[in-house]
Amino acid sequence: MSLHCDIRPAQLDDRPAIIALADQIWRAHYPDMISVEQIDYMLAQRYHPEALREQITGPDQWFDLVFVEGELSGFAQYLLKEPGEMKLDKLYLLPSLHGKGYGSRLIHHVKKKAREQGCERLVLSVNKQNQKAIDAYLRNGFRIRESIVVDIGGGFVMDDYVMEKDL
16 A cells, blocks of 8 residues: 655645545544534534635744545645644544544655744544544554643534643
8 A cells, every 4th residue: 555645735725626526535434422413513614715825825833735546535734833832633544544644644745844843742622532643643653632622612512632742
């Protein structure tokens, strides 16, 4: 199995493709963890064109696309938060690519960018029910830092672990 993939920065013209891919991934992956209503709410909140404009062009943040065999297959969005800390805010791959090393490749890519920005730590939040992702992050050297519950509006909360990895 070749782990070749191309990773490139997202452009504003990529927003429709990102929205479609996020919709496909979320609806395949999250129904066992959160309600369809919460999926709809979070997709509308995080993946509309203006939100993506900020994530792609905003200062101290990056949005990268992953192409496998020339097809858009995933993405990562990350930003500087605390001094010395990069937050991996989004890391998504098509479910058919899970467990094949592409997520680890993407984490390595983000770690490199974090080091270039002078960061000492990479942090992320992951749904406590998302054991597949938690296991993947643990395999990539992350540890659970804390448990949080965040009110995101609309009557919904994110019940997450914050995980971190020293760089």
